[in-house]
Amino acid sequence: MSQQFHSFVVFAEMRTGSNFLETNLNAFDSIRCHGEAFNPHFLGYPSNDPILGVDLATRDADPRLLAKAIENDPSGIGGFRYFHDHDPRVFDQIIADKGCAKIILTRNPVESYVSWKIAQATGQWKLTDVKARKSGQAVFDAGEFERHLDALQQFQITLLNRLQVSGQTAFYVAYEDLQNVDVMNGIARFLGVDETLEGLDTSLKKQNPSPISAKVRNYEDMLVSLAGMDRFDLTRTPNFEPRRGPNVPSYVAAAEASLLYMPLRSGPQDQVMRWLAAVDGVAEADLPTKMNQKELRQWKRGHPGHRSFTVLRHPAARAHDAFCRHILGTGPGSYKQLRTTMIKRYNLPLPEDGPNASYDRSAHRTAFAAFLSFLKANLAGQTAIRVDPSWCTQSQALAGFAELCPPDRIIREETLGQELAELARAAGVDHVPALSTGQADQPYTLADIYDDEIEALAADAYHRDYVMFGFSRWAER
Numbered sequence: 396m397s398q399q400f401h402s403f404v405v406f407a408e409m410r411t412g413s414n415f416l417e418t419n420l421n422a423f424d425s426i427r428c429h430g431e432a433f434n435p436h437f438l439g440y441p442s443n444d445p446i447l448g449v450d451l452a453t454r455d456a457d458p459r460l461l462a463k464a465i466e467n468d469p470s471g472i473g474g475f476r477y478f479h480d481h482d483p484r485v486f487d488q489i490i491a492d493k494g495c496a497k498i499i500l501t502r503n504p505v506e507s508y509v510s511w512k513i514a515q516a517t518g519q520w521k522l523t524d525v526k527a528r529k530s531g532q533a534v535f536d537a538g539e540f541e542r543h544l545d546a547l548q549q550f551q552i553t554l555l556n557r558l559q560v561s562g563q564t565a566f567y568v569a570y571e572d573l574q575n576v577d578v579m580n581g582i583a584r585f586l587g588v589d590e591t592l593e594g595l596d597t598s599l600k601k602q603n604p605s606p607i608s609a610k611v612r613n614y615e616d617m618l619v620s621l622a623g624m625d626r627f628d629l630t631r632t633p634n635f636e637p638r639r640g641p642n643v644p645s646y647v648a649a650a651e652a653s654l655l656y657m658p659l660r661s662g663p664q665d666q667v668m669r670w671l672a673a674v675d676g677v678a679e680a681d682l683p684t685k686m687n688q689k690e691l692r693q694w695k696r697g698h699p700g701h702r703s704f705t706v707l708r709h710p711a712a713r714a715h716d717a718f719c720r721h722i723l724g725t726g727p728g729s730y731k732q733l734r735t736t737m738i739k740r741y742n743l744p745l746p747e748d749g750p751n752a753s754y755d756r757s758a759h760r761t762a763f764a765a766f767l768s769f770l771k772a773n774l775a776g777q778t779a780i781r782v783d784p785s786w787c788t789q790s791q792a793l794a795g796f797a798e799l800c801p802p803d804r805i806i807r808e809e810t811l812g813q814e815l816a817e818l819a820r821a822a823g824v825d826h827v828p829a830l831s832t833g834q835a836d837q838p839y840t841l842a843d844i845y846d847d848e849i850e851a852l853a854a855d856a857y858h859r860d861y862v863m864f865g866f867s868r869w870a871e872r
Contacts (some may be wrong), residue, residue, distance in 0.1 A: 396419070398711070399494075399496075399587050400472060400494055400496040400587055400859055401467075401472070401494045401496065402462075402465055402466040402468070402472060402473050402474055402479050402492075402494065402495045402496070402498035403428075403464050403472060403473075403478045403495060403497070403498060403586055404474055404475060404476075404489050404496070404497060404498070405417070405420075405428065405472035405474065405475070405477065405499075405500055405712075406477055406478075406480050406497065406498065406499045406500065406509060406554060406565075407458055407476055407477075407478060407499075407500040407504075407510055408479065408502075408547060409478065410502070410506075410507040410508075410510035410514065411500050411502040411509045411570055412500065412502060412570045412573045413476050413500055413508050415533065415573055415596075416498075416500060416568070416573055417430065417476060417594045418598065419573075419579050419592070419596050420474075420579075420582065420723055421590055421591055422596050423471075423583050423588055423590050423592070424471065424590060425470075425471035425472060425590060426471055426472055426474070426518050426583065426586065426588055427468055427471055427472070427473050427474070428473075428474050428475060428476065429446050429447070429468075429473060429474070429475045430446075430452075430474075430475065430476060431463065431475065431476050431477075431478065431481065432446055432461055432477075433454070433458060433461070433475065433481040433482040433485050433779070434478070434482075435479060435480070435481065435482055435735065435736060435740075435778075435779035435780045436656075436732065436735075436736045437451075437680075438450070438451045438454060439475075446461060446464065446465070447464040447465065447473075448459075448464065449461045454779075455740065455775070455779055457484050458484050458485040458779070459485065459488060459493065461485075462485055462488055462489060465514075466494075466495070472490065472496075472586055472588065473620060474496075474498075474589070474792035477489070478571035478608070478779075479546055479547065479549075479550035480780075480781050481639050481779075481781075482779035482780075483776060483781050483782070484739055484776055484777070484778075484779070488555045490554070490558070490561070491557075491561060493561070493563055496566070496585065497558065497563065497564075497565035497566070498565065498566045498568065498582060498793070499554070499565045499566070499567050499646055500569075500570070500583075501567065501568075501570065502569065502570035503570070504543065504544050504547055505540075505607070505617075505621065506570070506607065507533070507541050507570075508533075508535075508544075509533045509607060509610050509611055511530065511543075511598040512533030512535075513531045513533050513610060514536065515532040516531040516532070523631075532610060532611065532612040533610055533611050534611075534612050534613055535536070535611050535614075535616060535617035535620065536614055537616075537617075537620040540620070541555065541644065541685065545642070545644065546856075548595060554678075564580075566582055566585045566767060568599075571782060572671045574595065576592055576593070576594055576595050577597065579592055580592055586869060590868070591832070601816065606694050637801045639859050641796050641797075641798050641799035641800070642683045642687060642784075642795060642796075643686055643687060643691050643794050643799065644684070644687065644690050644713075645657075645658055645684075646658075646684065646691065646703075647668065647671060647682050647684045648682065648683040648686075648694055648698075649671050649674050649675055649682065649684070650672070650674075650677040650681055650682060650683070651674075651675040652674050652675055652819065652822055652823070652824050653698035653700050653701035653702060653822045653823065654671065654701070654702055654703075654704070654818065654819065654822050654824075655676065655694070655695075655701060655702070655703040655704070656668075656671055656703075656705070657703055657704065657705040657796055657802050658705065658706075658819060659707070659708070659713075659789055659792050659793075660714045660717075660785045660792070661703055661708070661714075661716040661717040661720070661786060662706050662707070662708045662713060662716075662808070663706055663708065663786045663808055663811065663832060663833050665833065666811070666830065666831060666832075666833040666834075667706060667811075667815075668682065669831050670815060670828060670830050670831065674824055674827070674828060688799065700823060701822065702803050702804065702821055702822045703794070703800070703802045703803045703804070704802050704803060704804040704805070704806055704814075704815075704818055705796070705802045705804075705805055706805075706806045706807070706808055706811060707789055707805060707806070707807050707808065707864060708789075708808045709808070709866055709869045710789075710853050710854075710856070710861065710866060711841060711849060711850060711853035711856035711861050711869040712808075712841055712869060713765060713789070714763075714766070714767060714770060714786055714853060714856070714857070715836055715841040716836055717783075717785040717821075718762075718763055718766050718783070719788040719837055719838075720836075721733075721783070721785055722734055722737065722745065722748065722766060722803045722836075723745065723746075723782060724751060724761070724837075725749035728784075729749075733780065734747075735747070736780070737766075737769065740779075741769055742765075743762065743765045743766060743769060744758070744761055744765055745762050746758075746762075746764050750838050754838070756798045756828055756839055756843055756844060759838065759839045759843070759844055760843075760844035760846075760849070763844060763849070764848065764849060765855040767849070767852035767853055767855075767856050768852060768856075770786060770856040770857075771852075771855055771856040774786075774787070774788065784821070788857060788859050788860050789864070790859055790861050790863045790864070791862055793805070801816075804818055806818075811830060812829070812830035814867065815827075815830060836840070841869070845869060845870060850868050850869060850870070853869070854866075
C-alpha cells in the first residue's frame with residue numbers, strides 16, 4: 396500500500412449514496428471507513444459505539460484525538476464521512492492535511508432533497524430487503540429546498556477554495572458512478588490500495604427507484620419553482636452556480652422602486668418585507684427575490700439610482716428571535732433535531748417537544764440564558780455544532796455581503812421607520828408608507844425576561860458585534 400495518504404475523508408451529504416460508498420470501501424481488506432465520525436448528534440453511527448477507543452465525550456472535548464486515532468488505524472487506511480453540518484472544529488485540520496485523501500461525493504441536489512423528504516416521511520433511511528420497503532411521496536417546499544441548496548453550495552465553495560489554495564486535488568465521484576465497480580476500484584487505487592473488488596456489495600438497495608415525477612406529490616409546483624434556477628449540471632461539478640458568499644438569493648427588491656433589501660437573519664425581515672411591498676402596493680409574494688448574481692446586476696442596471704440597505708438588530712434581541720423561532724419553536728423553521736442535541740449533549744434546559752403548560756416565564760428565562768452561554772462557545776468554534784446564519788455575528792454576515800457589494804445603508808432597528816423613509820425618498824419614492832409594528836417573539840418577549848444577567852451573557856457571546864457597532868444595553872436602545 397502506498398504511503399502517499401495515511402487517512403481519507405469522504406465529503407458528502409445526506410441521501411447522496413454515502414452509505415453505499417462506505418459499505419463498498421469497507422469491502423476492501425485495507426480500507427476502514429468509520430461512518431459519520433464527527434456528526435454532532437452521534438459518533439460514527441446512531442449506536443454511538445467508541446471509534447478506535449475514542450468515545451463520544453472524548454471526541455466532543457477534543458475532536459483532534461479522534462482524527463489522530465483514525466489516521467493511525469491499525470487495520471489499514473482509515474477514514475470517515477463528513478457532511479457540511481458536522482463538527483466544524485475538525486474541518487480546518489483535515490482540509491489542510493495533505494496526507495488525508497479527499498473523496499468528494501455529489502448528487503443532483505433535487506434528487507437528494509426528494510430522497511431526504513421521503514426518508515423523513517417513511518422513517519426508513521436504509522433498505523437491505525425490498526420486502527421491508529416503505530413507500531411514500533415527498534412534498535416539495537421551495538423555501539426549504541432553497542435553504543438546502545444554499546447550505547450545499549456554500550460548503551462546496553469553501554471546500555473547492557481550500558483545496559485550490561493548498562494545492563490539493565480530490566477524487567470526485569457522482570451518485571451514478573457508485574454502481575460501477577471499476578470506479579470503486581479506482582478509489583482504492585487513489586488511496587494507494589492494490590486490492591480490487593470483483594463485484595459490488597448489494598446488501599443496500601436503492602429505496603426509491605421510480606422517476607422523480609412519481610416521487611413528488613406536488614411535482615408541477617416543483618417544476619415551476621425550479622424553472623427560474625440557472626444552474627450548471629449539479630451531478631457533475633464540485634461547486635454550484637452562482638457562487639454565493641454574499642447570499643444573493645436572499646436579497647429582496649421592491650416591485651417597482653429602486654430599493655434592495657439585504658436581510659440579516661433573525662432581524663426584522665417580516666416588518667421590512669411588509670413595508671417594501673407597501674411601497675408599490677403589491678403583495679409580499681410579488682417582490683423580486685431569489686436572484687443570482689447575473690440577475691442582480693441586471694436589476695441594478697435597470698434601476699439607476701438604486702439604494703440597497705440592511706438592518707442591524709441588537710444582539711440580545713436577535714439571539715432571542717433565533718432562540719424562539721428555531722430552537723424553542725415547533726413550526727416551520729424549527730431545528731428539532733438540534734434542540735434534542737442541545738438537551739442531551741449540552742444540557743440546555745429546553746422543553747423536549749416545545750413549550751407546554753408548565754413552561755412559564757421563569758423557565759423561558761433560564762432556557763434563554765443557557766442558550767446565550769451555548770452561543771458564546773459556538774461562535775468561538777468550541778462546539779460540534781456549526782454556526783448557523785440565524786445567530787452568526789452580524790459583522791461576519793456583513794463581511795459576506797461585502798464580497799460582492801456592501802449595502803449603501805446600514806440601518807439600526809431602533810430608527811428603522813425614519814431611515815427607511817429617508818432612503819425611499821432618496822430613491823425617488825413619492826408616497827412613503829408607514830412602517831407597521833413587528834411581531835412579538837413567542838411564547839415570551841425579551842422584555843418579559845430581560846435583566847442584567849441576560850445583557851451580560853449577550854455581550855459576552857457577541858463581544859465582536861458590541862465593539863464593531865457600538866451596541867449598548869438592550870434596555871437603553
